[in-house]
Amino acid sequence: MEIHNHNLNIHYSSPEDIWDKLAELYSEMPGWSGFIDGIPHWYAQDNDKRIINASVEPSGLQFYAEMQQEEWNTWFELFKTKASATLGLEIGEPEDGFEFHIYS
Template identity: 90%
Template sequence: MEKHNHNLNIHYSSPDYIWDKLAELYSGMPGWSGFIDGITYWYAQDNDKRRINASVEPSGLQFYAEMQQEEWDEWFELFKNKGSATLGFEIGEPEDGFEFHIYG
């Protein structure tokens, strides 16, 4: 297992309707486990050694994962693609030049 830490350009101050859309996206992703103590989890059940969780941070939507590199790359790319389609703006890592979509 490898550890992965990545941020996406989804700002913590996004309006509720954005978080509602993300909640729907979360549940449609492979390995969805649900919200545990308010934090989203995937693959966190039945003694699965893999895990992904996401939290809202000032740096953006932050993901932490423990899984093989190839599987993580596929999962994360799927999330970014589905997120872009769902939210209506391109989702990516700020470190790669993706800007935050600020509302208001």
């Protein structure tokens, strides 16, 4: 298992409808376990050693994962693709040049 920490360009100040759309998307992703103490989790059940969770941070929507690199890459790319389609914005990592869309 490897540890992964990645941020996406989804700003913490995004309006409620963005978070509602993301909550629906979360449940459609492979390994969905539900919200545990308000935090979305994937794979964290039934002695599965894999885990993914997400949190809203000033640096963007942050993902923490413990899983094999190839499986993580596939899962994370799927999330970015689905989030881009769901939100109508290009979703990616700020470190890769993806800018935050700030709502006013």
